[in-house]
Amino acid sequence: MNIKRSILLRVRIAFLVAVLFVLAVVYKLVEVQMIDGDHWREMAQQSSLDYRTIKATRGNIYADGGDLLATSLPFYKLAFDPSLVDDKTFTSKIDSLSYLLSKFFRDHSSDYYKKKISEARQMKSRYLVLNRELVNYQDRLEMLQWPIFRKGQMRGGVIFEKEDERHRPFRRLAQRTVGSLDNEGRGLVGVEASFEDYLAGKNGEGLFQRVAGGNWKPVNASTDVRPIDGYDVHTTIDINLQDVAQNALLRAVSTYEAEYGVVVLMEVKTGEIKAISNLERTSSGGYAELYNHAVGTNNDPGSTFKLASMLALLEAGKVDLSDTVDTGEGTIEFFDRTLTDVKNGGYGKITVQEVFEKSSNVGIAKLVVDHFGDDPQEYVDLIKRTGYGKPLGFQLLGEGEPLIKGPDDPEWYGTTLPWMSVGYETNLTPLQTLAFYNAVANDGKMIQPILIKSINRANKPVETFKAKVLNKKIASDETLEKLRLMLEGVVERGTAKNVRNEHYKIAGKTGTAQRLVNGRYMTQSYYASFAGYFPAEDPLYSCIVVIDNPKGWNRYGGDVSAPVFKEIADMIYAQNLEIHDSFTPEYTAANNGTFPVIRAGRLEELNELCNLLGISNHPNQEAGEWVRSSVNNNAITWRKNHEDTGLVPDVEGMTLRDAIYILENIGLKVSISGNGRVKRQSLGPGVRASKGRTIELELG
Template sequence: MNIKHSILLRVRIAFLVAVLFVFAVIYRLVDIQMVEGDHWRQLAEESSLDYRTIKATRGSIYASGNDLLATSLPFYRLAFDPSLVDNKTFTSNIDSLSHLLSKYFRDHSSDYYKKKISEARQMKSRYLILNRELVNYQGRQEMLTWPIFRLGQMRGGVIFEKIDDRHRPFKKLAQRTIGRVNGDGKGVVGIEASFNDYLSGKNGEGLFQRVAGGNWKPVYASTDVRPVDGYDIHTTIDINLQDVAQNALLRALSTYQANYGAVVLMEVKTGEIKAISNLEKLESGNYAETYNFAIGTTNDPGSTFKLATMLALLESGKVELTDSVDTGDGTIEFFDGKLKLTDVKRGGYGKITVQDVFEKSSNVGIAKLVTEHFGDNPKEFVDLIKETGLGQPLGFQLLGEGEPYIKDPSDPSWSGSSLPWMSVGYETGLTPLQTLAFYNAVANDGKMIQPIIVKSINRANKPVEVFKPKVLNKKIASDETLQKLRLMLEGVVERGTAQNIKNEHYKIAGKTGTAQRLVNGRYMTQSYYASFAGYFPAEDPLYSCIVIIDNPRGWNRYGGDVSAPVFKEIADMIYAQNLDIHDSFAPQYTAANNGTFPVIRAGRLEELNELCNQLGISNYADEQASDWVRSSVNNNVVIWKKNHDNTGLVPNVEGMTLRDAVYILENIGLKVLASGSGRVKRQSVGAGVRATKGATIELELG
């Protein structure tokens, strides 16, 4: 009995302890909820607040004509704090708001949105993402007029989280040069990376509150630090010329199924790059801009390097253009037969002049000249080339410029074959842009300037930093040598390896290049790096350009066949699109070539149309053409465009005959004074100015 009593007593005590523990837990829960609730809720709210980064809006990148190349467009994520809306407003407007949300996003019914918002309000949710689809600025402005949302964030609970999205209006045009940004908004390549510190701006800091789902809601406290938006970058790229260059390159690459290609077009006097395109073949067979070969890839330049070789020969006074060179049967051996050079022409060119050696791109002739005159002192040859600045980095504005390399006799790898091998463009490494800078110097009266692609850094259209062309070498050679180099470059197109791009309208000067490709340390005899570098018009150079195409396939794989036509296509389009520079391209054209395409500027449509028809010139008027027209040229077709309306404004009479100009000007009440002969060259009152009856306008003819 005592044992039984003892067991029952222990059970009762254990039960009593358990009951007391349960009552203690219940008491503590009630105490925390009812008595200390406000205190703990305040601590929880305070612990969920944090200062977080507010990203700055990234600056934009512009082309030379203020066309947008890249910009950050503002988008917004729509969220809602339904707990802030009072009951009367919520009840009377929730149906209308749900209907508008359903109509805008077109993904769910209005009942879906009403249920979603009502449940969140019942759960006292402070942050509800209404839709994952981003809203643009116009959409945001529209939503701010909707029921409930029109009350703003503090009373209406609407939250617009700003998210910037990088946008390129011209899509793939100059894609690699413009560059891209990563998920953190930092530039990775191209201008985006090279000028990231300017473009990125300075991030701010704001107070945010953690809400349900691990999201953060802005509190908009007075202590917030506003971000400073990035600077804008203004480039030298011309959108129209970029489009021309990229399309011309793409057509050639597709035709020859090449590995990759690059084009750089530059203004001779300023060094401004107007177009730069790099296209590489993908596994799909399509071409895309994946790497900036024009800036970052060094290769043996091949025969385009012969311009530097001829500079050294001429500048040293060792040869004249009229000297003779016996190229024999077109083959020659050096270094105990370890190096054998051949010419393209079977059987060789025989005995030809130095000028012919260059124009025909004779490897045998070039190598014989260099070994004869520099064989005992190869350092003199290398020094003459390096003194021009060729072989030194350009210090280009974009990151990733390839390191140039011109072998020196002090190099451990120098051998008996190095000098003749270098003379024809091997055992060297240059990027296309570095080669172009050298050719541009020849066109620019010997002044080598640093190519630039960024003109200024702006804040709200006001430049804060301006970049001007930097002179790398005031004079790469004497005037006499430069004159001879230009003469030979013109001869390459007139009589040499690039005769296929010769035309009657303007002269091109340049040099073809066809180098064997170096693959795994060995030169491939049937795989080429084709190029053409030069400038135009030859008489008064405006643009320099280089075209390189890697490993073209097919029968015609030389620089003259593959790369030179791309150069000409770009030059032809520039010539065709800008009628005002025709006189610059061919100053003696109209006087010296009877029966060729005439320079027709402006006049009466009926008369000009009849004139062209009689001459057999294809011409037509565009849809807006009126009685008085101005001409533009597309390939070999004249297009007539409207030039004058009777609006009381001074018309553009430049290019008209005096008779037509006087007729138009006097009909709007102006008195005309003319000097000179020919067509109107200049007018004293600019086109578009309001015409004052009785006023005098002076016309200069020429």
């Protein structure tokens, strides 16, 4: 019996303890919920509040003329606090709101949205993401007129959380130069990185509340610090010229399967870069802007450096253009190395000017070694005195460090002087070489190339930039005049005569250097370039083109780089009516002799007219509906004149009826002055034809 009583007593004690524990738990729950509920709710509210960063809107990047190169477009995440809506409004408008959500996002039915919102309201949820898809600013304005939402955030519960996305309207145009952002929204490369302090603005700070799902809801407290948006950066880039330069470069690197290509186009007087393109071969075989080689890649410049060698020779009074040099059979030995000319058998005895025009390595090296061999420091000093070989202090980060050796350099050898004279054993970027050529075109004034014109707040500049003068005069007027004559001679008679034309003069120099790969020069791998300016008589633009490691039979600068230069120059010539006559020889050719005034128009009509007049005429193989005339012996040949490619066509020489028909069909507005045929057009052929843009036609 004692054992039974003992067990029963223990059971009763355990039961009593359990009852007391349950009563204590119940009491504590009542105390927390009812007695101290307000206190704990306040503590929970406070612990879920935090000040968080409100990101500033990043500034825009503009091209010259106001075209947007990069902008931050506002997008919004749509959320909802259903607890803020009064019962009457919610009951009467929830169906309409659900229908509009379903119609807009097109992902769920209106019943789905109604159920989702109603359940959140019943659970007293304070934050409900209605859809993860971001909406744009116009969509946001539309949604603010929807039922319930139109009452705003405080009474309608609608929450729009802003998220900026960087957008480049012209996509790949000057993509690497404009730059990109990292995962944190900071500038990574290009203008975006170089002008990060201006573009980024200043972030603000606001009070946010943590809600279900770990999300943060803005409280919109009076203590919020509003962000300060970034400044706008205005560049010197001309969109039309950038488009022309990039497309011309793309065709060249694609044709020659090059490793990469570079084009930089600059205004001679201002130093403003109007186009800059860097196209590099990708793993898939296409081309993209992966690195700014124009600014950051050093190379042996090759024969473009011969201009600096000639400057040193002329400035020191060592030679004159009419002096002669015996280049022999095109080879010359310096110690244990042999320097050769491109032409087998050499050029024999030629003048100094011909040495430059033909780009004779033997001739240049002989001149430099003969006159500076005893004092190579004089040669180096004459070149460095110009500013060539010094950093430009360019506005973008990552400028390559230039190198022009001196006799005190530990890597100066007995063969350094002759090899340097023709563009080897130096390291220079394309932009640094362009600055030197631009100085020759600019009456000897070397200026710093610039890409950024101003920093603006709205439309008001807060800081402006102009090209700094790096050297007021790189050489005497006499030397400069001789350098210009030689550069013109290269195109008229020398290694770039393939880009000579009858409409305007180009002055420039070809360059072909063996590529240095893993410390060794590759005999069948070249760095082909062309640097120069135009029009030669009154230079407006300077330009450099580089094609790295072109494939095929013709791999020299004159073959692959100079034609890109000419294509860009031709386009500028066509657009700029101030630098050419109204009628080119090609357009007036059909007016000579017994031929009537027939220049351009519809093939069918012109053919019928010529047949009536008894004039022999026939189209070439590429002629289409619209043609232009040219004289071939005693007959007229019709060649293709217009293609519907979204670019401005060439309508000079056409009748007004035909010109208006073509131009208005591609969306241009036509303004007319004068009488007769089209004499001039304000938008040059090949410019992007933006719908609604006005083109002025001068008739005569």
